[in-house]
Amino acid sequence: MEILYPMFAVIALSGLLFLFLAATRIPLIIKNFGRLQHSKHSEDLRPRLPDFPRNVTDNYNHLFEQPTIFYALVTYIYLMQHVDAVHVYLAWAYVVARVIHSAIQITSNNVSYRVLAFIASGICLITMIVKEAWFFLC
Numbered sequence: 001m002e003i004l005y006p007m008f009a010v011i012a013l014s015g016l017l018f019l020f021l022a023a024t025r026i027p028l029i030i031k032n033f034g035r036l037q038h039s040k041h042s043e044d045l046r047p048r049l050p051d052f053p054r055n056v057t058d059n060y061n062h063l064f065e066q067p068t069i070f071y072a073l074v075t076y077i078y079l080m081q082h083v084d085a086v087h088v089y090l091a092w093a094y095v096v097a098r099v100i101h102s103a104i105q106i107t108s109n110n111v112s113y114r115v116l117a118f119i120a121s122g123i124c125l126i127t128m129i130v131k132e133a134w135f136f137l138c
Contacts, residue, residue, distance in 0.1 A: 003083045006091035007074040010067050010098055017060045017102065024053035052106070059105040063098075066121065070094055073128055082135050090124045090131075097121035 028049070049057065070091075077087055101117035104110060 001078070001083075002088050003074055003078055003091055006088070006095045007071055009092075009095045010063070010070060013095075013099060013102060014060070014063045014067070017056065017063060017106075020056045020106065021060045024049075024056050028053070051109070055106045055109050059102050062105070063102070066118075066125065067098065070125055073125065073132070077128070077132060080132075080135070082132065086131065087128060090128050094121050094124040094128075097124060 074091060077083055097117050097120040101114055101121065104114045104117060
């Protein structure tokens with residue numbers, strides 16, 4: 001069951017980013033209420049946002065991309081009863097990399113550093129997938 005804790009940590013990160021998203025959007029919504037029609041789609045609003053709210057929006061959206069594979073993979077590993085120390089370690093390493101990625105993106109948004117965190121999270125994910133494929137093939 002210990003592999004479910006890292007999954008919950010990424011879910012909690014998404015919840016935290018939602019709070020940041022709401023905190024940056026609600027003042028704009030109140031300020032522009034009645035004149036929001038130009039923002040029917042989030043990509044229409046993004047160019048009009050200052051850097052911090054735009055970074056929060058982008059990061060929130062990123063948490064619904066690669067992490068969805070992480071959720072599915074962790075659930076699969078748990079249901080197949082393949083949880084071991086290596087999977088748990090990799091899952092927590094994935095969480096750390098995603099937290100670092102989020103922190104970089106919503107602050108400096110330095111892409112050179114952010115990509116390193118993205119690659120680290122991807123390596124954790126791919127390693128977990130390969131480890132599971134090994135279980136499946138053997």
